[in-house]
Amino acid sequence: MASATSTLMEAYCFPFFISLISLLIVRWLIKRFTKSEANLVFPPTPPALPIIGHNYLLSSKLPQSLQTLARRYGPLMQIRIGSSTFVVVSNAAVAKEIFITHDLDFASRYEPCPGEYNIYSGSGFMTGPYGQYWLFMKKLCVTKLFAQPQIDRFNRIREQEIVKILKSLMKRSREGEPCNLGTELAYMTNNVIFRMIISKRLSENNDESKYMRKLAVEMTELAAKLGVSKVFSFLTKMDLFGNGKKLKEVFRRYNEFAEQIMKEYEENGIINGGENEDRDLMDILLETFRDRDAEVKLTRNQIKYFVLELFFASVDGISTTIQWAIAELVNRPDVFNKLRKEIDSVVGLTRLVKESDVPKLPFLQAVLKETMRLHPLGAIIHRECVRDCKINGFDVKARTKALINAYAIMRDPEEWENPDEFLPDRFLIKFNGNNDEHHEQMQMEGQDFGYIPFGGGSRACVGSTHANLVMRTTIGALVQCFDWKIKGGEDVGINVGSGSFPGKMELPLIAYPITRFDPLN
Numbered sequence: 001m002a003s004a005t006s007t008l009m010e011a012y013c014f015p016f017f018i019s020l021i022s023l024l025i026v027r028w029l030i031k032r033f034t035k036s037e038a039n040l041v042f043p044p045t046p047p048a049l050p051i052i053g054h055n056y057l058l059s060s061k062l063p064q065s066l067q068t069l070a071r072r073y074g075p076l077m078q079i080r081i082g083s084s085t086f087v088v089v090s091n092a093a094v095a096k097e098i099f100i101t102h103d104l105d106f107a108s109r110y111e112p113c114p115g116e117y118n119i120y121s122g123s124g125f126m127t128g129p130y131g132q133y134w135l136f137m138k139k140l141c142v143t144k145l146f147a148q149p150q151i152d153r154f155n156r157i158r159e160q161e162i163v164k165i166l167k168s169l170m171k172r173s174r175e176g177e178p179c180n181l182g183t184e185l186a187y188m189t190n191n192v193i194f195r196m197i198i199s200k201r202l203s204e205n206n207d208e209s210k211y212m213r214k215l216a217v218e219m220t221e222l223a224a225k226l227g228v229s230k231v232f233s234f235l236t237k238m239d240l241f242g243n244g245k246k247l248k249e250v251f252r253r254y255n256e257f258a259e260q261i262m263k264e265y266e267e268n269g270i271i272n273g274g275e276n277e278d279r280d281l282m283d284i285l286l287e288t289f290r291d292r293d294a295e296v297k298l299t300r301n302q303i304k305y306f307v308l309e310l311f312f313a314s315v316d317g318i319s320t321t322i323q324w325a326i327a328e329l330v331n332r333p334d335v336f337n338k339l340r341k342e343i344d345s346v347v348g349l350t351r352l353v354k355e356s357d358v359p360k361l362p363f364l365q366a367v368l369k370e371t372m373r374l375h376p377l378g379a380i381i382h383r384e385c386v387r388d389c390k391i392n393g394f395d396v397k398a399r400t401k402a403l404i405n406a407y408a409i410m411r412d413p414e415e416w417e418n419p420d421e422f423l424p425d426r427f428l429i430k431f432n433g434n435n436d437e438h439h440e441q442m443q444m445e446g447q448d449f450g451y452i453p454f455g456g457g458s459r460a461c462v463g464s465t466h467a468n469l470v471m472r473t474t475i476g477a478l479v480q481c482f483d484w485k486i487k488g489g490e491d492v493g494i495n496v497g498s499g500s501f502p503g504k505m506e507l508p509l510i511a512y513p514i515t516r517f518d519p520l521n
């Protein structure tokens with residue numbers, strides 16, 4: 001009997017105790033979790049809807065809609081889209097916290113394109129997380145790929161491509177035809193980066209450069225249709241219209257193309273060592289790939305994806321910024337004439353403006369600065385927080401994504417007088433000498449977080465020096481050589497477009513170039 005009772009006790013008591021202990025552990029966990037969450041103070045947030053969160057508050061013009069929300073919810077607000085939480089940064093002081101105080105906490109990025117459509121998923125540098133690979137590539141960019149000697153070496157390519165676009169525009173001028181300036185410029189910047197990467201064997205082979213452009217355009221269009229641009233679109237993963245599948249196919253075609261180029265380099269011998277004038281970016285990448293002592297062993301996929309990222313980073317950014325500059329200048333004849341006067345006085349009308357003239361052209365530099373302030377191509381800078389931290393007095397949890405609204409920051413009335421007006425003079429410092437007045441341009445980069453067209457902190461743009469060289473000289477040449485008449489009216493529409501590149505113009509700039517000075521004759 002006694003043994004029957006004890007068996008019964010064992011049978012009932014053991015599960016009972018296990019359940020009790022589990023319950024206590026769960027209660028303790030919940031209590032602990034809710035207690036710490038309750039102690040956290042998250043940034044202000046607008047009212048959210050179930051499932052979609054704050055998506056209903058955002059238009060296709062993302063920077064502008066976030067700017068409007070920030071006016072109500074402050075310079076650091078939190079929003080939720082689908083299952084992702086974002087903090088949105090909208091003033092210089094908070095941007096400084098992200099770029100300087102918490103630089104390493106926010107030195108990660110996330111891949112916008114779902115892994116199932118991107119055959120290089122996990123090999124990204126621009127879109128990759130902070131880590132060994134990113135550190136290694138950043139060092140390679142700074143010390144070799146985009147170091148000053150290498151940038152100087154590409155001077156010839158930049159100047160030759162500017163001459164090519166001028167020839168094309170002069171032909172249009174002779175024929176009385178308008179041009180789509182955006183297309184002409186994208187063709188030029190595509191050639192520049194293509195030749196910087198693989199200058200030797202394919203430099204005169206325009207078909208390959210065109211093919212690269214075609215692939216990049218297809219990828220951009222498919223990514224936009226898929227909703228990748230929105231980063232957070234939960235419909236993206238569902239691929240309702242098969243665009244994800246098509247995107248993967250374009251990646252595959254690019255992979256074949258890039259692999260063929262790499263093999264050609266390997267068969268013909270890469271140029272080692274730093275002094276050779278013909279050494280290009282592919283030489284440096286393949287030399288690093290072969291280096292047995294390198295801290296990180298590069299893979300072929302990492303090289304191919306890096307090259308693709310360079311195309312995306314440079315082509316549209318540079319061409320669209322130049323387009324915006326010309327649009328703003330055409331709308332402001334007084335500013336256009338002031339710039340032309342400066343170029344004429346320094347360069348004259350006997351030769352084309354060139355890179356070495358730029359230090360003596362402060363107003364040209366100011367025009368570009370003001371263009372990038374009003375129309376930043378990186379209108380939203382994407383980052384990800386890697387550990388819990390406090391920003392602007394609020395708690396931000398690890399894995400929260402950050403959207404730094406460069407568009408709103410560079411139009412913040414607290415930082416800029418008449419923030420929506422195109423006033424390049426704001427970047428000039430006047431010096432009154434004995435005889436006359438002269439100007440120098442303000443140095444903004446890296447010090448002022450109200451001005452962040454190239455981002456900031458350790459993940460800032462590595463191509464800014466090259467981009468500035470191309471943009472300044474091209475704008476100078478377009479103003480020196482042509483008068484511009486707009487097709488169908490006096491003014492250029494300067495509305496921003498929507499969708500994948502929030503910094504792009506809504507309509508292409510179609511204009512008649514009228515030759516005023518032909519330095520090529």
Ligand code: HEM
Pocket residue numbers: 125126127138193310313314315317318321376377378381382452453454455456457458459460461462463464466467
């Ligand atoms: C008008 C032209 C350009 C603009 C407005 C621009 C802007 C930017 C911005 C805003 C970022 C993000 C910075 C951050 O997160 O703080 C960036 C990153 C980057 N840019 Fe540019 N960029 C331009 C041209 C170029 C060019 C020509 C190249 C290369 C040839 C380039 C290569 C890169 C790379 C590799 C990164 C990623 C750096 C990293 O993650 O560490 N960019 N750029």
